[in-house]
Each structure stands twice: as structure tokens, then as C-alpha cells.
Amino acid sequence: MGVGILASRAIRPASRLVRSQPSNLFLRTIVSKPELQSPEAAAVSQPEPPKNQILPPRNPVGGARVHFTNAEDAIEVFVDGYAVKVPKGFTVLQACEVAGVDIPRFCYHSRLSIAGNCRMCLVEVEKSPKPVASCAMPALPGMKIKTDTPIAKKAREGVMEFLLMNHPLDCPICDQGGECDLQDQSMAFGSDRGRFTEMKRSVVDKNLGPLVKTVMTRCIQCTRCVRFASEVAGVQDLGMLGRGSGEEIGTYVEKLMTSELSGNVIDICPVGALTSKPFAFKARNWELKGTETIDVSDAVGSNIRVDSRGPEVMRIIPRLNEDINEEWISDKTRFSYDGLKRQRLSDPMIRDSDGRFKAVSWRDALAVVGDIIHQVKPDEIVGIAGQLSDAESMMVLKDFVNRMGSDNVWCEGTAVGVDADLRYSYLMNSSISGLENADVFLLVGTQPRVEAAMVNARICKTVRASNAKVAYIGPPADFNYDCKHLGTGPDTLKEIAEGRHPFCSALKNAKNPAIIVGAGLFNRTDKDAILAAVESIAQANNVVRPDWNGLNYLLLYAAQAAALDLGLIQQSAKALESAKFVYLMGADDVDVDKIPKDAFVVYQGHHGDKAVYRANVILPASAFTEKEGTYENTEGFTQQTVPAVPTVGDARDDWKIVRALSEVSGVNLPYNSIEGVRSRIKSVAPNLVHTDEREPAAFGPSLKPECKETMSTTPFKPVVENFYMTNAITRASKIMAQCSAVLLKK
């Protein structure tokens, strides 16, 4: 990205030269000047820069910000004559980035350990006998770094020539063409011809699964994928086998990449060796329109960019967000986009008397629903919001159901009695990036690897960086970091709460203990007792303090946090069994058998998933890539999706359907535009209007009343059975089906 800009900057002066000498258009001579022959000649020819020259100010590469942990520890280095202050411990490459110089590199990645094997980052440092690998050399005070001298340029040309020697001529058939680091850097820094006349080596392709396509002949052995797999993903599957030019990246034995972060190696690989298998040969990157939006497959709200071509979503890639997902996204986020094309509801439908659905117009469908809703008693109206619902549609649904006289409107995943009064009791209070400061983790009834893969990546990062201890209470699960399995159920929790468990000492001695409770526990009958036990552990071990709040709740669905903020909670357990009119707004995980046989069910959603088969009326809605909606993630960070593609058929936005329904039912809601809905939301939960801001919980556990119930002994159950199939979109996706058939750990 930055290299591409540099590439264009490098190309532009050449074109200026051509224009100024029109007579030489056909005869382009290669001129070698004495300055290019040796560094001494270059030094002689260059005029000395005048002293005290005021250099123009420079901005760090990519708008990066420099964080000084210790202001006194800053050292000053000179990059191309420009003085920069960098923290101690920065490498030469990072110092050049602060100075605005983007040094080309292949093996260096800011989030992985330093390898130093590509040698593309060589720069000249004064008083150094040879060019230094800037990614590995620490910046010393007073260092004079020169990045645009003939030595540095010759080094880059040489490295480029070596890399291209064994690289196949695959550009026309390689998916990475157009976004390939090798292409960009050879245009910017390479020479125009190579001198290799031997046979190129070729490497056998490895099978890494249905997601990652490998053409290992293109591999330049930068080892970024090896370091990613062992450091960030925590699985040590990939390695560099053999030596010399016969090196191969592989798993040695036939092993598929089962990690849930395996798709990120596609972004990380600088060449087309590891590419996306579902996206193979589908499109070139310049034909795609990128839309920056939010993912809703889990409660993390990873920032993504939806690349679309026309009306079709072609692929999904991550966006940088330091606080939530850094630069990674899980496989489910990345590869479930093909579910958006299958089993879409496109027209309103009404179930005929013979049981089959018939497509009708919106007017008729809404008229039928508006008619029926007046024939039932207010208490028998139930509205359930699904796990992918945005805040606007949930607000409008709640308003509508309330105005019809019923209080039975809730969101999936919030069972009876979930307390939405105090926000701390359902948010990740230390924030996802704050988890990096924890040194002891206690996971209660949650498997973050399948529930929120990016939170798990953050825990893995913390464990790796500071050797944090992780203890886990729940059903046996596998973790990609060292984790002590303390027990399977509430008994272990009771032991820790009463101080009898050996783990209590680790908690007490921790500086920043973090407890993560899974939202799956909200569905238990003894939920209050369990949460009270957790809070007593928190109190006993100083988990909640003014400077550190380590009591975290990990929600499961994208809509849960906003739903709880807006007050969509289930008041009575029997509401569904005694309902006569059920409005399912994308709710597929509801137990359809609980709905009485004579209830009138309206399903409003985008996929014909599970609940649609029980519906009497189908109202098609738009999916998250097609609408503008507000989502709050599990830490309370409000974000908005942006429509990337037009919606399917006759589908409309969720909130617009409910608003129209309210009009037809006679209880006109007082807003007609999305700004109106948002101002209504502002009066209920103002944090949902402040996008891209995190609103922490205001009050702590001290306000909660005492709990008198006892815990049952049933062990905690796993909440997510199949990581690849958790919502309507993923269940409709063919790629997810392949993954769950092949990649699930048996």
C-alpha cells in the first residue's frame, strides 16, 4: 500500500524525463554516470547540502503515531538528513517510518517477530562497512541513516534480482497480481532485466485446506506465514523444510490448517503463494470497489472491507483497527460472504391455505399482518430480534411492540431475567485492547476460540508477550495457548469463590486479573447465583478498581449488546408459549417447537434459514452488507455498517419494514427517516449514536443487590457446537459447509 505510492513516485520522474526529450522517444540510451559507479564518486559529485538548511516537515508513514513509553528515553537519529526522535529500542526501519520514509521489505511485518532473511530493507548507515538490515538493527543515538544512496539502491536491485530468479512467470494467472508486493517493489526498486539463464526450481503444492490455496513455486521464503502461525494463531503447523534454494514451506506431513485465523496468511503472504481458494480466479483487485464496514458474525465487530464488483460481494478483507481486531479477522468473517448469495428471501410471501408460500406485493403482505395483529390480545404479541439485527431495527421493533400494548420483545441469546440495568454486567469492561494488560485470566464457561476469535487472538498475544496465566472452567476444549483446565462446572467456581482452590493464590497475587464470563451462562436457570459467585471472586481479588476493571462478559451475537442497551429483554418465561402473534426479525435460533401451533408467525429476514419454515408471512429484509446499521460490540464500542452492494429483489431495510407495518397497523411511530430513529435511540441509549467511540460502563458491581439462590451442579455446556455455522449467513454458505466438513477438530 505504502510501497505502491512509493512505486508511483519513483516512476513519475522517469516520465517527466521522457517528455522533456521528445527526440529520444525511439532511442532510449542507458547512461551510466560516474556517480553511479562507486560510493566515493557519488560522494564527490554530490554537492554538500548547505548547513542549517530548513528541511520540510515530514509525516510518519501511513499516518502512524509514535508512542513514547518513557519521554526521557527518546533518541535522535538522522534519516536522509532529517532529524527524528524515536523511542529507545526502535529499529532503523521504524525510525525511517517515523521520518516518512517507507523502506521496502518482504519478511518484516510489524506484528510478527523479526526474521531479517529477505534483505530488501538494506539501507546505508554512515560508518558501517556494509548496508544494514534496517528491520533488525536497533537505532542508536546519532545514527545517520541514508535510504536513497546508490549503495542502498544497488542493494535493493540486487535483492530483487535474486528473488525473481526462481520466481515463476505466473503474473497473468496469479491471484495476487495487482496487489502483489513483489510486483510493486520490483517496479519501484528493481532493475529492468535479470541475468539468470538456468532452470528455475519448482516446488510441490501443499494442501492446506479448503480456504488457503497454495502455489508454493511462487514462495519467496520470507517465513511470514510460519511466524504468523506460531505466534499469532498459536498453532505450530507450518515450517521451513530443507535448506538453500530447495527450501519449502509446508507442514511436512499432510495436515490441514485448522486454525480459525488461517485465512490471515493470505493477507500476509507478499506473493501469490498463499491465496484465497474461494476467491481464486474470480476477480482482479482493481475491478473491485472496497467498502469499509463492520462484521457481524460475532460480537467482536471486526473492521472489514467488503470488496464488491457490481451487485456481488467478491471477498472480505480486514481493516486495521488497533483496539478491536488489529489486522486480523477470523475465517468465519472472511469466508462466509458466499452465503449472501444463496437462499435469499427476495419477495414478501404469504402462506396459502394449502401450506405453500405465495409471493405477494408489499402492500398485501403488510395489510395481512396489520390485520392479524389487531385480532390478538396485546399480551399475546411477541417480538424477537435476531442475532444480526442492528440497533435501529431493534429500536423500531421495540417501539412498535410496546405501542401495540405488549412488553414481550427481546433479542436472541438473552434469556429470562437477564439484567440490563447496569451495563457492566454484560460488557467486556476492560475493553479488548485492555486485555493486553492482564496477567492472569480466568475463563468461566466460555471458549473464546470459537465464540470470539479476535478476543482469543488478543489473549494469545498477551500470553505470548507477558507469559500471562490462563485458567479455564468449562467443558474440555482446546486452546492455542497454555491453559489450565480447572474444572467443568459451578463446583469449581464455588471453590474459587470460597477461597479453597489452589488457583485463588494466583488470582490474589495478580496485578491485573481478568475474569471473562461467557454469555452462554446467561441461559442457565442458576444464572444469578453463578454471576454472584463471579462477582464475589472479583471483589475478593481486587479485580474491579478505578484504574483497572477486569470483570468481563463475552457476548455471543452482534446484536446482543445493543439489544441490552435498548432494553430488549425477556420478561416472562412463558411469553413464547402463550403467544398468538410472533414477529421474528431474523431470529433463527429460537426454538420453533415452543411456538404454539395456532400462533401467527411473521418472519422478517434475509435468509430462508430455520424459522422461516414455521412462518405464515415472510417479509424480506436486507443483510448487513446492504444496509446502514449501528452495531455495538461486546466491549461497548459502537460502529456502523455501510451498504456495499444493493439488496436482493424486493427486500427492504429492517427498520423501514417495521415502520411501514406500524403505519398499516395504525400505531404510527413518530419517525420517518433514519435520523429520526437515531434521535429516538439517543433518548434511550445515547452511546449508540456516538459511532466509533467506546462507552464504558458507568457503575460497578457494588450496586447489585445480594443474591440468595444456590448454584446447580450441572457442568457448563459448550455454547458454539460448530464454529463455522453459527448464523443464517454462515449456514447458507458453501465454503463454511466445506470447512465444517473438513476442518473441525474431531
Next chain:
Amino acid sequence: MLGRLAAKRLLEIRQVFRQSPSQASRSFSTALNYHLDSPDNKPDLPWEFSEANKSKVKEILSYYPSNYKQSAVIPLLDLAQQQHGGWLPVSAMNAVAKVIEVAPIRVYEVATFYSMFNRAKVGKYHLLVCGTTPCMIRGSRDIESALLDHLGVKRGEVTKDGLFSVGEMECMGCCVNAPMITVADYSNGSEGYTYNYFEDVTPEKVVEIVEKLRKGEKPPSFNGLRVAYPHGTQNPKRIKCGPEGGNKTLLGEPKPPQFRDLDAC
């Protein structure tokens, strides 16, 4: 007719490419950088260090700091290779990974890096011919072709009786006694493992050595080592690396330097 000529020419060109020395059939150790299952080499076949070797494993691990167990990977792989008759199945590499507490891929990386770790079957007597420049100019290519012709195998293959296999090695430091071969003796497991050089060989001598090994001749111990044939230089007129007819230099203590009396201070 032209079509036939073109086809013949194409075949010739293809043969040239097939026989180019860089594409010679790979030797055992640098066989393939990925694993292919075969009936005697599968990840689920159980493999353990033998009882005698378990104590050796503990001894090897004691040479390294206890938090750097992975430094012992090379000696442990060597021990496993000797125990398994000269080559490392995948299950042996997995067992070593369990001992040093790393992921198996790290052990695979080490095993594929070093050419002396054979990951495919070798003969009980693995004959390695040095092919580096000093030996080559003294005729190591003839030694190798003599061995291959006599045994009837190609480089990288094991003879039908499973006794011999031939490979190429890099310089083993016997340039004064070039050409040389070395015999890695895997016929007695890790206790009887020997790795002996046979230097100053000629094509005929090398065939003699092979036949003696085949008969299993093990004369009484030679410096405590049971060998089929005295190792070292095979030229009876030379003593170790001295010239034929005895040393002409280094016959006594070296003269002290003339300019300083070392014993004075």
C-alpha cells in the same frame, strides 16, 4: 520422416535435461521435503526409544539447560536414526518432539535441513563416497561408479538384500588420503553403530570392502571397535596420513624458535 526426426530430436533433448547433474536422483537424506505415507513410515505407527537408549536420552538431555531442552534435538535424532537402522521414520521424529517438548514441525525442520538425517530407508551398511574437489580429482567418480556397478543399484536405492546403499557426502576432511569412502554401520542398532572412514581406496579395494562387509567379517577388536576391515588408509605403505615409505618430516620434537628462550621467563 521429418516427423520421426523431430520426435527423435525431442527425445534426445528431453534425455539431456533428465540427466543433467543438478537433477540427479536425490539421495536419501535430501529426498523430499514433505512426507509421503508408506507401510513402514506412517505417523500413527508407534515408535519409542529402546530401554537402553532411554538412559542415553536422559544423559543427552543433561548436557543442556533444562529450559532449553530443544537444543538436544540433533543428538536425539541421531540416536533415533541409529536405533531404527539408519533412517528416521515420521513416528521417530514425533517421539523426539515429545521428548524435547516442541511441536513436531520444529523437529521436521531440523531433520530436513541436515543431509545426514536419512528420512528414507537405507541399507544396513550405508556407503558414503566423498565427492568434493580433492577427492574428485583423485578419482572419486570412479569409486562411486565402481560401487554402483558392483551393487547394481543407483544412487539413493537400497540393494535387494537390504544390506547396502550408496550416497554422496561432502568433504570429510581426508583430502590427504583421497579418495575415500565412509561406512555407516547400522547393522547392530545404536550400540553397535560405527562410522568409519576407508581412505586411499581404489575401485578394486572398495569392492573388496563391500564383499567383506557382506560376509559380515568382524575380526577381533581393533582399538575396541569391531570392524569388518581395518579402517583408515587402505594403502599398506602409508601410516595414517604420512607419505609412502614413512615420514620425512616431523620425525622428532619440533625445534624451538631461535629468537627467544621460552624457558627464561
